[in-house]
Amino acid sequence: MKALDNLSFNVYPGEILGLVGESGAGKSMTGLAILGLIEAPLSISRGKIIFNRQRIEQNANAVRGSKISMIFQDPLVSLNPLRTIGEQLVETIRTHIKFGRKEAIEYAKSLLEEVGIEQERFDAYPHTFSGGMRQRVVIALALAPKPSLVIADEPTTALDVSVQAQILELLKKLCRERETSIILITHDMGVIAETTDRVAVLYSGTLAEIGRTVEVLNNPQHPYTKGLIEATPRIDANSLNSKLYQIPGVMPDLKEIPVGCPFHKRCPQYIKKCVEIKPPLLNERAACWLLDTENGIL
C-alpha cells in the first residue's frame, strides 16, 4: 500500500507552505515522514528528504526537535498534565541548547512573553489554561530550540474561530520575525487563503497542484483544486438560494487507488489518457493531463 506516492516539494526559508487535502490524503503522513517518525510496518521505500543540504530521511534524530519541530492538533494531549509549563519549557530548552538552569528559565520566560503569555504563569499547570493559551504554550515549546522549520499539523482545528484567528496571526508574526519556515497542514481552504504564501494540494498521497496561494486559489489548474474551492461555503448572503458545488463520490481508499490519475473517477473533465497513465507535475504546477498541450491531447 502506498500512503504517499512520488511526492516532491520545496520549502523556502521564511515562508509558510500550506498542505491541504481531505482526510486520508497523506498530509500528516508527510509531516511525520519529514520528522522521521514513520514506524514499522510503514517505511520510506523511495525518495529523499533534504534539509539544509543534508539528507535526513534515514537519520532525522539529528534535526528532530532542534532544527525541525512540530505543533500538533490537540494542545491538551501534547502537554504533560502533571508538570508546570515552566518545567516543560526548561526541559525542552536544556535538551537542545547548552544552557544553565537560570539561563534556561530566563529564556523560557522570554519565550512565553513572545507568544503572548504573562511571565507570572510560568509555574501554572496546563489544565489552568484555555485551549488557545495551551496552544500558545505548545508553540513556545516548538520554538524553544530555535528551529528553522516548524511543522504545524492542524494547529487550530480544535479551537474556536476567534482564538483560531489569534493563533494564526501569532504563527505569521513568528514566521516573519524569526525567519522560520512553517509547513501548515490543514483541511480548511479559508485558513490556507489567509495564512500561507504557497500551497500544495494533496490527493490520495500524490501532489495534485502546487503554487503561490494567490494564483492557486484565484486560478486553479487541477480539477480537484477547482472542485475543492467551489465546494467551500463562503460567507455570502446570496448563497442561500443556490446549491453548493459538490465533487461526486469520495476519495478512494488506499487499497483501491485507481490506475492512471487517482482523481479520474471523480473528475468531470477526464480524458482517455487519465485512465491509463498517471500524470506527472506539468508546468511545475499541477498533475493533470489537461495541461499537457504540447502533445496535442486537447
Added chain:
Amino acid sequence: MSFLLVNQLSRIFDLSEPWILRKIKGQQKKLLKAVDKVNFSIERGQTYALVGESGSGKSTIAMMVAGLIKPSSGFITIDGYNFFSPTIENNIKSSLRKSVQMIFQSPYASLNPRWRVGDVLKEPIKAFNLIESENGQKRRVCELLEQVGLSERDINKFPHEFSGGQRQRICIARSLASEPKLIICDEPTSALDVSVQAQVLNLLKDLQKQFSLTYLFISHDLAVVSTMANRIGVLKQGILVEEASPNKLFEKPEHDYTKMLLTAAPDIKNVSKIP
C-alpha cells in the same frame, strides 16, 4: 403562528459542591447560566441557525428543544404544544417526540458499531409503532436509504463499512424515519471534509423542500450557516446578542461580537489580502 416558539428560555446548571462540603468551607452555591432569556421563533419549512463559540449555549438550547433537558424558566412550544407543560396529555407528548428529531455532530459516535444499518433505521419505526409488519418495515428502510442517496444493498452492512459522509447520511435517514416536522442539526458537518460537507448540506436542502421540514441548525461556521439559514441568531455566553436575516447580518452586523466573528472567520475570499 410560528412552528417553533422559544420564549424567555433560560437554563441554569448547579455546579456547586455537595451541601455538607459547602457548609464546612463556607462557600456559596455556584450557578452557571448556560442559557439566559433567549427568544426566537421559526416558521414552518424554514431554517433558523444558532451560531456561537464553544460554551455559548447552542447545544443546551438544542437539548431543550428536543425535550431532553428541562428549561429552568421560560417555555418552548412546537406546533402550539409545550412539551414540559404539566397538563400535557401523553399522546400529544409522544407525537411531539415523533415530530422532533436530531442529527448529531459526529457520525462516528452516533451510530452503534454493532448494529447493522437496517436495524439502526428500524429502531425508530419500532419504537414509535409506525409499521407493524416485518415486510413493511423493510420496505420503509429501503425507501429511507434511497431518500438519502444510499442503496438497498447497504441494509446488511455495519457502520464501519461506510465513509464519514455516508454515515452522516445514515443518521439523516434515521432522523427521517418517524416523518418528523422539525429536525435539530447540531453541527452536522463539522466532522466531515469539505467536498463531503457540500454533499450533505445539499442533501439537507433537498430533503427540506421534499418534506417541508423545519430545521434548527446549530453551527460555529458562519460560511456553512450562510448557505443554509433563513434567519441567524448569534449566541454569546447564553445570551442571544443579535438576530437577523443573513442579508442584514453579513452586510450590517450590529453587535461587536458578531463583527468579531465575521472578521475572525477564515474566508477563502480573503486570499487577495496577501501581499
